[in-house]
Amino acid sequence: MVALGFPTVLLSSKPRTAIGGLQQRLASAQTEIATQRKADIGLHLGAATARFVDLNWQLAELDGQKLRISAARNRAEATQSTLESIRSLTGDFLETLAGARGAALGQDIAGQAASGSIASLYNLLNAEFGGVKLFGGLNSQTNPMPDYEGGSGQQAVRDAFAANFGFAPSDPSAASITPDRMLDFVNGAFAILFDEANWQTLWTEAAPKNATVMLSNGQQVEASSSATAGFAVSLTQAFSMMLELSQGPLRQDAFAALVDTALSKMSGAQQELIAEQSRMGLAQERLTAAEAERDTKSVTAKKAIEMMQGVDTYALAMKVNTLTTQLEASYALTGRLSRLSLLAYI
Amino acid sequence: MSSLSSALDHALSGLMTTASRSAIASRNVTQAQNEDYTRKSASVLSLPGSGATLSAVRRSIDQQLLEKAIEASSISAARQITVDAFNRLSTAIGEAGDGSSLAGTLATLQGSLKDYDSDPSNDAFGITVASAAAAVANRLSAIAAEISAVRNDADQRMADSVGHINALLDQFKVVNEAIVRGNGSSSDLADNLDQRDSILKLLSAEIGIRTSVGSSNDMSIFTDSGVVLFQGSARVVRMQDAYGPRTGGSVLVDGVPITGPGAVMQVHEGRLGALAGIRDSFAPALGRQMDAIASGLVQKFAESPNDPSLGLPAAPGLFVGTVPPFVPTEGEIIPGLSLRFGINPAVDSDTGGNPHLIRDGGLAGSAYVYNTSGHASFQDRLHALSAALETLGQIDPSLGFGSEGSIRSIAGQSAGWTESRRQSAQSDADVAGATASRAAESLSRIAGVSIDEEMASLLDLEKTYQASAKIITVIDSMLANLLDVVG
Numbered sequence: 001m002v003a004l005g006f007p008t009v010l011l012s013s014k015p016r017t018a019i020g021g022l023q024q025r026l027a028s029a030q031t032e033i034a035t036q037r038k039a040d041i042g043l044h045l046g047a048a049t050a051r052f053v054d055l056n057w058q059l060a061e062l063d064g065q066k067l068r069i070s071a072a073r074n075r076a077e078a079t080q081s082t083l084e085s086i087r088s089l090t091g092d093f094l095e096t097l098a099g100a101r102g103a104a105l106g107q108d109i110a111g112q113a114a115s116g117s118i119a120s121l122y123n124l125l126n127a128e129f130g131g132v133k134l135f136g137g138l139n140s141q142t143n144p145m146p147d148y149e150g151g152s153g154q155q156a157v158r159d160a161f162a163a164n165f166g167f168a169p170s171d172p173s174a175a176s177i178t179p180d181r182m183l184d185f186v187n188g189a190f191a192i193l194f195d196e197a198n199w200q201t202l203w204t205e206a207a208p209k210n211a212t213v214m215l216s217n218g219q220q221v222e223a224s225s226s227a228t229a230g231f232a233v234s235l236t237q238a239f240s241m242m243l244e245l246s247q248g249p250l251r252q253d254a255f256a257a258l259v260d261t262a263l264s265k266m267s268g269a270q271q272e273l274i275a276e277q278s279r280m281g282l283a284q285e286r287l288t289a290a291e292a293e294r295d296t297k298s299v300t301a302k303k304a305i306e307m308m309q310g311v312d313t314y315a316l317a318m319k320v321n322t323l324t325t326q327l328e329a330s331y332a333l334t335g336r337l338s339r340l341s342l343l344a345y346i
Numbered sequence: 347m348s349s350l351s352s353a354l355d356h357a358l359s360g361l362m363t364t365a366s367r368s369a370i371a372s373r374n375v376t377q378a379q380n381e382d383y384t385r386k387s388a389s390v391l392s393l394p395g396s397g398a399t400l401s402a403v404r405r406s407i408d409q410q411l412l413e414k415a416i417e418a419s420s421i422s423a424a425r426q427i428t429v430d431a432f433n434r435l436s437t438a439i440g441e442a443g444d445g446s447s448l449a450g451t452l453a454t455l456q457g458s459l460k461d462y463d464s465d466p467s468n469d470a471f472g473i474t475v476a477s478a479a480a481a482v483a484n485r486l487s488a489i490a491a492e493i494s495a496v497r498n499d500a501d502q503r504m505a506d507s508v509g510h511i512n513a514l515l516d517q518f519k520v521v522n523e524a525i526v527r528g529n530g531s532s533s534d535l536a537d538n539l540d541q542r543d544s545i546l547k548l549l550s551a552e553i554g555i556r557t558s559v560g561s562s563n564d565m566s567i568f569t570d571s572g573v574v575l576f577q578g579s580a581r582v583v584r585m586q587d588a589y590g591p592r593t594g595g596s597v598l599v600d601g602v603p604i605t606g607p608g609a610v611m612q613v614h615e616g617r618l619g620a621l622a623g624i625r626d627s628f629a630p631a632l633g634r635q636m637d638a639i640a641s642g643l644v645q646k647f648a649e650s651p652n653d654p655s656l657g658l659p660a661a662p663g664l665f666v667g668t669v670p671p672f673v674p675t676e677g678e679i680i681p682g683l684s685l686r687f688g689i690n691p692a693v694d695s696d697t698g699g700n701p702h703l704i705r706d707g708g709l710a711g712s713a714y715v716y717n718t719s720g721h722a723s724f725q726d727r728l729h730a731l732s733a734a735l736e737t738l739g740q741i742d743p744s745l746g747f748g749s750e751g752s753i754r755s756i757a758g759q760s761a762g763w764t765e766s767r768r769q770s771a772q773s774d775a776d777v778a779g780a781t782a783s784r785a786a787e788s789l790s791r792i793a794g795v796s797i798d799e800e801m802a803s804l805l806d807l808e809k810t811y812q813a814s815a816k817i818i819t820v821i822d823s824m825l826a827n828l829l830d831v832v833g
Contacts, residue, residue: 053447
């Protein structure tokens with residue numbers, strides 16, 4: 001005899017297992033609505049998780065790059081504006097010097113201007129931005145230009161003068177210096193004090209290597225400067241020339257020769273400043289381009305991630321509705337089925 | 347006269363069969379909620395001249411359906427165990443895209459290195475790199491520890507399963523013998539058969555089995571790989587003690603290995619099959635991936651001596667763990683390294699370390715200093731380290747991720763490997779679960795008890811009983827009448 005009746009045990013176990021499944025699906029649908037992403041992203045993606053992980057890595061990298069690029073740009077801007085200040089300082093000094101060339105108190109005027117200018121230049125070169133010396137090169141924690149007064153550079157100039165002429169710069173015998181001798185010294189022993197090796201030992205603490213910023217494609221942008229750049233050397237040389245060498249009672253023609261040399265150094269420095277500024281400008285441009293590229297990449301990566309993890313809120317809301325209705329029906333059925341038994345009628 | 351007494355005999359036999367059938371109905375009702383119980387019914391035999399009698403108690407069962415249900419439940423149990431293990435491993439690795447996942451911590455480390463590179467004199471950036479590196483080491487160690495825990499649990503549960511299998515086989519022997527003994531006799535074997543089937547169900551949850559029924563209803567059990575578990579007597583199932591970081595003790599049936607790498611007759615289904623797969627295959631494979639990442643990190647962050655003429659070897663830098671300290675070659679995997687992996691205490695500022703050593707080098711000693719100039723914004727080392735996680739190089743092809751890759755690619759692929767296995771285990775488990783519940787339902791439709799039906803048949807039996815009793819009363823009064831007439 002085959003059992004025709006529906007087994008009692010199934011009558012109660014079927015709705016029970018069905019309810020369990022429905023509740024689970026309802027819970028995950030609710031999580032997805034709340035978080036706007038798949039409840040279990042790994043389970044959803046399977047092997048594609050590798051790609052998803054990689055995209056997230058890329059996005060994290062791009063997000064970090066945004067901050068790094070903007071920090072580098074800020075630093076480049078600060079450097080640029082400092083360079084601008086140095087340029088105007090140079091222009092001012094040039095004017096003063098040109099005026100002082102034939103003036104009665106020309107030597108005093110030039111000396112005072114040089115003293116003020118070298119202090120300003122050193123101040124600007126020691127500028128700090130975000131805890132970093134802008135012109136320190138890689139040696140970013142030490143003032144690139146130690147104090148001029150009493151520094152080893154000043155001392156070396158005075159020593160060189162004394163060695164060359166046999167007396168100190170302020171000595172009255174300075175009146176005996178001919179323009180030719182002055183030029184010999186300025187272009188010889190004096191100039192040697194400003195060659196690359198001496199510059200780094202006598203004058204500056206800055207490292208010749210500039211800090212770079214790494215872009216995501218591995219390229220490096222040199223968006224910073226160093227006090228080892230030519231303009232800093234030329235300016236210091238010109239200022240120091242006017243400050244140290246014209247302290248004595250110089251002959252007018254010797255003074256004029258000195259001023260002419262300083263003027264040509266200064267205009268050279270102006271060219272070097274412009275070159276440095278345009279190098280910085282190019283670096284800034286590269287950073288801007290990198291930022292734009294980064295923004296595009298970031299949008300693409302975000303889109304791809306969204307495609308992989310995103311959920312359709314509308315469809316989910318419908319799903320929750322359906323699941324709720326099904327659950328309610330299941331509950332009602334379970335209740336009614338349990339009352340449905342022949343026993344109640346006999 | 348003979349017809350009256352024959353009528354009485356019939357009526358009596360009717361009463362007796364009705365009573366027996368009521369007993370069966372009551373047996374059915376009592377066991378209605380027992381899923382292992384099969385509905386019993388009585389065959390009633392007509393006896394010529396003396397009514398009816400109960401010939402045998404029959405079970406409503408379909409042997410094929412039963413075997414199907416047993417196999418399906420075995421597969422379902424195995425799949426669920428695999429899913430649970432992968433859920434644990436996946437949780438340990440971390441949710442894909444989450445910053446605290448393994449790939450997330452590695453990406454953070456790379457980002458912090460690049461930040462540090464953009465401003466090497468910044469103390470805060472140095473400290474951030476050190477803590478990002480510590481987060482990588484912690485996550486990797488946590489994953490390695492979880493892999494070990496998953497393997498240990500699997501090993502423990504395999505041992506439990508082996509014990510359970512042996513106990514079930516012993517029980518099976520007793521029941522099977524009772525059935526063989528009772529076969530052919532008129533005794534009621536239905537309950538014994540039920541019991542034997544329920545032992546098979548339990549057994550198949552532990553280990554994939556096939557059965558065959560011989561003459562005299564004797565049953566033999568084989569593993570799904572064909573090794574004899576029971577044939578007349580129970581075979582001894584035993585687990586070897588050997589348990590290593592990458593292998594576990596094999597399970598042997600009568601000396602034949604049924605789990606482990608060398609097993610030709612490897613069991614696939616049931617708890618034992620699934621647990622062996624996790625312990626001996628999946629978990630060790632993931633462990634190797636973690637070891638590959640740990641070895642890669644030690645290698646990529648190792649420091650070279652600044653004076654090659656001294657002939658010093660490269661030494662572990664930011665990441666350490668090799669004992670004694672040495673630097674793996676590119677693509678080399680040091681087994682178990684992920685369990686001993688950590689960051690160099692010399693960079694931990696909390697314990698007096700100096701994070702700037704990451705920038706300057708010298709973690710391995712003064713012979714390994716890169717920043718010999720002492721410049722605060724020294725970038726050479728950081729440039730190299732920021733690219734270390736992404737630089738393509740040789741990787742061990744046995745990982746299954748190709749022969750060229752980076753730490754970044756291994757971390758991504760490893761997450762993909764785990765999730766793809768978890769996904770397929772989950773969908774297998776869903777299918778197996780549905781198959782198992784359908785098979786159980788089909789079986790239940792045939793073997794299950796409907797209380798309504800039993801009650802209805804009880805109503806029938808009640809009527810039959812009343813009718814038989816009435817017949818007896820009628821015959822009694824007829825006989826009384828007759829005796830009155832005679833007397």
